[in-house]
Every structure is written in structure tokens, then in C-alpha cells.
Amino acid sequence: MSTSRCVNWTVWSTLVSALLIATQVLAHAKLVESHPTDGETVPSITNEITIAYSMPLEVRYSVFELYGSGVDNRAPQVSRDVIELGGAISEHGGRVIRLPLTDVLKPGWYTLRWNVLAIDGHTTEGTLRFLVQD
Numbered sequence: 001m002s003t004s005r006c007v008n009w010t011v012w013s014t015l016v017s018a019l020l021i022a023t024q025v026l027a028h029a030k031l032v033e034s035h036p037t038d039g040e041t042v043p044s045i046t047n048e049i050t051i052a053y054s055m056p057l058e059v060r061y062s063v064f065e066l067y068g069s070g071v072d073n074r075a076p077q078v079s080r081d082v083i084e085l086g087g088a089i090s091e092h093g094g095r096v097i098r099l100p101l102t103d104v105l106k107p108g109w110y111t112l113r114w115n116v117l118a119i120d121g122h123t124t125e126g127t128l129r130f131l132v133q134d
């Protein structure tokens with residue numbers, strides 16, 4: 001094999017590897033839809049948070065935590081106060097997660113932190129912030 005063919009093969013295999021890695025990154029579970037949406041203002045009667053992902057989750061190994069001061073803070077800061085959630089309910093084969101709230105949310109900003117395991121074995125995480133109006 002000539003030197004140029006060797007170089008071409010190296011470049012080609014590097015490109016293929018890069019593409020495979022890119023495809024795997026794209027295949028991770030991503031948040032595709034939610035209620036509330038990030039940054040949304042919602043009425044206090046909201047009784048659950050719903051999140052849809054791009055691929056099914058292993059809900060038992062996924063963590064959802066809701067933080068909020070419960071006071072009327074106007075800045076979307078992350079509070080240390082954890083708001084109790086009911087158990088996560090998985091629907092549509094694990095793509096849609098419903099998180100029932102056990103209590104009426106007081107006005108103020110809330111942050112949902114999620115760290116989920118998808119069926120492809122990869123974990124992804126993110127936050128969702130929303131404002132409960134007076």
C-alpha cells in the first residue's frame with residue numbers, strides 16, 4: 001500500500017469515528033417538549049409538570065427534583081428548598097414523564113432539575129424554570 005493510500009485511510013477512519021460519535025450524541029435523550037415550558041409563567045393551579053423526551057427513559061433510574069423558594073422572588077435563581085413531588089409517572093413507553101405536584105405552588109420561580117437515564121444507557125441532565133403567577 002502506498003503512503004498516500006495509508007493517509008487517506010487514516011483520514012477516512014477518523015471521519016467515520018467522528019460521525020459515529022456525533023450520531024451517538026444526537027441519540028441521547030433530549031427534552032423535546034414540556035409543560036410548563038422553560039421560562040413560562042403559569043397559574044398556581046398547575047397540578048403537574050409534564051416532560052417529553054426524544055427517546056424512552058428508564059424512569060426508575062431518572063431523577064427529577066423541583067426547587068423553589070415559594071416566596072415571590074422575581075429572579076429565576078435556584079433555591080435550595082426542595083418541593084415534594086409525587087412519583088414520576090411514565091407514559092408513551094417512557095418518552096413522556098408526568099410529575100404530579102403534591103401541593104399548590106405558591107407564587108414565585110421554580111426550577112426543575114432532571115438527570116435521566118435513557119434506554120440507550122446514556123444519562124443527560126438539564127433544568128426547566130417557570131414562574132407561578134400571583
Ligand SMILES: [Cu+2]
Binds near residue numbers: 028029118121
Ligand atoms: Cu445516548
